[in-house]
Amino acid sequence: MSAIITLSLLAVLLLYLGLFKAKKALLPVSLLGLLAAIVLYSIQWDTDAEPLYSGMVLFDHFAVAFSILSLFITGLVFLLSRDYFDSISEHVAEYYALIIFSLTGALLVVSFHNLAMLFIGIEIMSVALYILVGIRKRDFSSNEAALKYFLMGAFSTGFLLFGITLIYGATGSFDLTEIKNYLIANPHSISPLFYSGILLLIIGLSFKVGAAPFHFWTPDVYEGAPILITTFMSTVVKTAAFAGFLRLFLTCFVPLQDFWAPVLLVITVLTLFIGNISALAQQSFKRMLAYSSISHAGYMLFGILSIGAASAGAIFVYSAAYSIASVVAFAVLILVKRSRGSEHFEAFNGLAAKNPYLAFTLSVAMLSLAGIPLTAGFVGKFMMFSGVLANYHIVLLLLAVLNAAMGIYYYFRVIVAMYFRPADREEVTVNANYKAVLFIGALLTIAIGIFPSLLAGWL
Amino acid sequence: METVVTNLQGVPINHYILFCSIIFAIGVIGVLIRRNVIVIMMSVELMLNSVNLLLAAFSAYKGDASGQVFVFFVMALAAAEVAVGLAIIVMVYRNTRSVDINALSRLKW
Numbered sequence: 063m064s065a066i067i068t069l070s071l072l073a074v075l076l077l078y079l080g081l082f083k084a085k086k087a088l089l090p091v092s093l094l095g096l097l098a099a100i101v102l103y104s105i106q107w108d109t110d111a112e113p114l115y116s117g118m119v120l121f122d123h124f125a126v127a128f129s130i131l132s133l134f135i136t137g138l139v140f141l142l143s144r145d146y147f148d149s150i151s152e153h154v155a156e157y158y159a160l161i162i163f164s165l166t167g168a169l170l171v172v173s174f175h176n177l178a179m180l181f182i183g184i185e186i187m188s189v190a191l192y193i194l195v196g197i198r199k200r201d202f203s204s205n206e207a208a209l210k211y212f213l214m215g216a217f218s219t220g221f222l223l224f225g226i227t228l229i230y231g232a233t234g235s236f237d238l239t240e241i242k243n244y245l246i247a248n249p250h251s252i253s254p255l256f257y258s259g260i261l262l263l264i265i266g267l268s269f270k271v272g273a274a275p276f277h278f279w280t281p282d283v284y285e286g287a288p289i290l291i292t293t294f295m296s297t298v299v300k301t302a303a304f305a306g307f308l309r310l311f312l313t314c315f316v317p318l319q320d321f322w323a324p325v326l327l328v329i330t331v332l333t334l335f336i337g338n339i340s341a342l343a344q345q346s347f348k349r350m351l352a353y354s355s356i357s358h359a360g361y362m363l364f365g366i367l368s369i370g371a372a373s374a375g376a377i378f379v380y381s382a383a384y385s386i387a388s389v390v391a392f393a394v395l396i397l398v399k400r401s402r403g404s405e406h407f408e409a410f411n412g413l414a415a416k417n418p419y420l421a422f423t424l425s426v427a428m429l430s431l432a433g434i435p436l437t438a439g440f441v442g443k444f445m446m447f448s449g450v451l452a453n454y455h456i457v458l459l460l461l462a463v464l465n466a467a468m469g470i471y472y473y474f475r476v477i478v479a480m481y482f483r484p485a486d487r488e489e490v491t492v493n494a495n496y497k498a499v500l501f502i503g504a505l506l507t508i509a510i511g512i513f514p515s516l517l518a519g520w521l
Numbered sequence: 522m523e524t525v526v527t528n529l530q531g532v533p534i535n536h537y538i539l540f541c542s543i544i545f546a547i548g549v550i551g552v553l554i555r556r557n558v559i560v561i562m563m564s565v566e567l568m569l570n571s572v573n574l575l576l577a578a579f580s581a582y583k584g585d586a587s588g589q590v591f592v593f594f595v596m597a598l599a600a601a602e603v604a605v606g607l608a609i610i611v612m613v614y615r616n617t618r619s620v621d622i623n624a625l626s627r628l629k630w
Contacts, residue, residue, distance in 0.1 A: 178591055185598040192605050196612060205613045206625045212606050213561055213622075217552050219602075220568030223595060224545055227572050230588055231538070231579040255538070 063114055063121070065099040065129070066169055073162040080155020089144060092158050096137045103129050113175045117237045124374050125173035127520045128305040131378070132172065132298045135385045136165050138502065139294050141495045142393050146290050150198060157197070161294060164190035168302035172309070177226045177236040180306055184222070184270065187299060188215045194294075195287040207286025214269060214279040222266030228259030238313045245317045252318070260315060260322050264329070267310075270303045273363060274332040277356050281340075284352035289399065292348070293392040296355045297385035304362050308377055311366055319369065326367050331461060333360035338468040347395055348405040350472055351388065354431060357469060358384050361446055364462065368449040375521040376449050380442030382517055383430055383510060387439060390427035390503035393496055394420050401490045410476050412485035420490060421480045423500040430507045432473040433466050438510035438517075445518070529581040537578035544571035558610050558620045562603065569599050 072095035079087055103126050111122035119125075139161070147157045167186030174180040192215065196208025230236055232253035233244040245252065265276065272280040284292045315322060337357030344350040362384075365377040395405065397420065402409040414421035430439035443466065451459055492500075510516055544567060551564030573592045580588025610620060617624050 178587075178594055181591075182594060182598065185602065189598075189601055189605050192602075192609060196609050199612055200616065202616055205609075205616055208609045209558065209613050209622075209625060212602075212609050213552070213558070213565075216562070216565045216602055216606065217549075217568075220545070220548065220565060220572070223569065223572040224575075226591075227575045227579065230576065230591070231534075234579075234583040234585055236587060236591065 063119065065102040066166055068095065068099050068102060069162055069166045069169070073159040073166070076155050076159040076162065080153060080159070085148075085154055088155055088158050089140060092140050092162065093137060095162070096133050096140070100130055100133050103133070113239075117239065118176045118179050119170070119173045120175035121173055123521060124305070124309065127378055128172040128301065128381075129169050131382055131385070132165060132168050132302055135297045135301070135389060136161065136294070138386075138389045138499050139290060139298070141499045142290060142293070142389075142396065144493065144495045146288075146396065150288060157194070160190045160194050164188075164194070164294070165298060168298055171302045171306040174306065174309065175238050177229070177238075180310065181219075181223065181226060183306070184303075185219065187302065188219075188270075191215075191291075191295060191299065194291045195283060197291070198288060203286040204288065205286075207283045210279050210286075211283045214283075218266050218269030218276070220266075221262050221269070225259045225262030225264075225266055228255045228262065232256035232259065238310070241314045245314065249317065257318075257321060260318065261325065263310070264322065264325060267303065267307045268329055271300060271307060271359050271362075272356055273329050273359050274336040274356065275329075277333065277336065277359075280356055281349055281352040284355065285346070285349050289348065289392055289396050292352075293389055296351070296392075297388050300355065300359065301381040301385055304359075304365075304377055304381060308366055308369075308374060311369055312374065316369060323367060326363060327458070330360055330363040330367055331458075333357070333363060334462065334465045338465045338472075341472050342468060344472070345407060346405045347407055347410070347476060350407075351391060351395075354469070354472070355388070357465065358431075360465070361443065361462070364446045364450050368453040370449070370453070372445070372449055372452075375518055376442070376445040378521050379438075379445055379510070379514070379517050383438030383442040383507065386503050386506050387427040387430040387437075390423055390500055390507070391431070393499055393503075394424040394427075397490050397492060397496060401488060407475055407479050408483075408485075410479040411483040412487050413480040413490075415484070416487055416489040417492070419497070420492065420500070423504040424480065425477050426504040426507050428473040428477055430511070432470045434470075436508065436511045438507045441511055441514040441518070526581045526584075529578060534578065534582050537575060541571040541575040541578075544568075544574070556621050556623055558613075558622055561622070562606055562610075566599065566603070569595060 076088060106121050107126055111120055113120045147154045164187050167183045170179055170183030171187060174183055192208055192212045195211050196204055198204035232255040233241050269276040334357055337353050337360055341350050341353035344353060362377055362380055365373045398409050399405055430437035433439045433443040447459060447462060548564045548568035552561050555561055573595055576588045576592050614620055
């Protein structure tokens with residue numbers, strides 16, 4: 063809990079730094095704050111986890127692992143922010159403060175132990191993001207993305223709340239342990255309200271994670287938002303939403319698996335196909351990454367579908383691999399867009415000749431997203447698919463593999479463009495922060511791919 | 522307070538559930554078919570308030586205060602959300618001179 067308090071204070075401190083024009087201090091102070099929060103979380107790792115504050119939050123291994131992952135990815139996003147925010151606006155402190163506020167919400171979502179905390183966490187996370195998405199006030203596409211995100215976010219919150227209410231009506235409590243005890247105590251006389259509650263929660267959370275058929279806002283919002291905000295949304299926010307989704311189902315709803323698994327199965331298959339088939343048709347790299355994030359949501363839903371002791375570890379490794387690769391991909395996109403002014407695949411033509419380092423790290427990231435062996439993405443997909451194989455039949459696995467093959471096609475398009483399509487272009491200048499982030503991203507992707515036990519042993 | 526609870530319990534709980542579901546459904550339909558952003562936001566508020574009403578009713582029936590506390594959380598966060606949402610609408614209005622969501626169709630594939 064001390065980490066969450068630290069971060070809330072950090073955000074306020076950043077606003078004051080902005081007020082007193084201490085622009086140079088913003089990045090170091092935010093990074094130090096994130097580091098402090100990571101340290102505070104690591105201290106908690108092996109202590110006995112008890113629900114705190116009358117059962118509101120629980121910092122077990124699950125919560126701590128996902129929190130550290132979110133903090134780490136946010137740190138990478140901050141490293142990329144040098145020169146980026148300054149070019150958008152004069153008031154840079156707001157970006158840092160809002161991202162930290164949103165991160166605080168994400169940390170609450172991964173460590174909730176009471177449905178009230180789930181709701182509050184999701185709201186803190188989203189409200190800060192509505193502002194961040196629309197922060198380019200004069201830019202039409204940023205405006206449009208903010209409005210769409212806001213309307214869809216508020217709409218899905220309604221479903222989430224109605225679901226929570228119905229579950230409260232059936233069980234008389236918001237506490238996860240109490241809800242679980244209710245299910246165990248009345249295995250044959252569960253109130254019909256409870257079933258409707260689960261369905262509404264699935265709808266609400268599917269909106270938040272961007273799973274089909276509730277995904278339609280994702281591509282537009284990801285495309286319209288500033289690239290760095292898209293990076294934050296598609297990594298930290300998605301990871302947190304999945305962690306919350308999994309935590310709810312893993313703690314409470316396992317006994318009713320026969321009821322909700324078919325619903326989730328339909329959502330998963332739809333998500334995979336819609337995400338991948340639409341990604342095939344894209345001309346813009348950014349929009350392709352948006353659709354690919356939908357398809358990755360589909361893969362991560364496998365972890366919830368085959369719920370069990372292994373699913374937390376599988377989702378953790380998968381989201382770590384996906385987040386790191388996405389950060390690298392978006393970082394290269396920022397640089398390419400800055401030099402060529404375009405987000406299309408053609409903008410990457412001939413990048414390998416002038417910037418071999420950029421091209422190499424982006425290739426590693428794309429291979430990881432496609433799930434090629436010896437990268438982190440492969441380990442994630444392997445863990446996910448082995449869970450499905452243990453619980454379900456072969457047909458589902460075949461569908462997943464078919465989708466993975468489709469993924470390889472569109473991820474390789476950018477590699478082909480970089481290495482085999484010559485074009486006259488200037489060398490892209492890369493500052494030290496970007497070099498560091500690309501290096502860390504590529505190194506971790508390969509390291510986790512070769513030594514999966516680095517992460518797989520955490521949960 | 523006791524009389525309020527007894528009064529609330531005077532109506533069977535199923536009526537509350539049905540009534541709130543109907544309001545919620547009106548809100549959902551409103552979001553889906555209306556084109557004016559302000560009306561859509563009002564429909565969202567309708568959804569949230571049906572939730573509040575149902576929470577209060579359940580809370581009275583269960584004799585458990587946590588449902589009513591949750592209502593306060595919902596109200597506070599809904600207010601925060603509306604504040605940000607209205608700011609976004611004003612920003613969009615300044616740029617497009619319209620609050621019709623059909624004007625928002627630049628982002629497409």
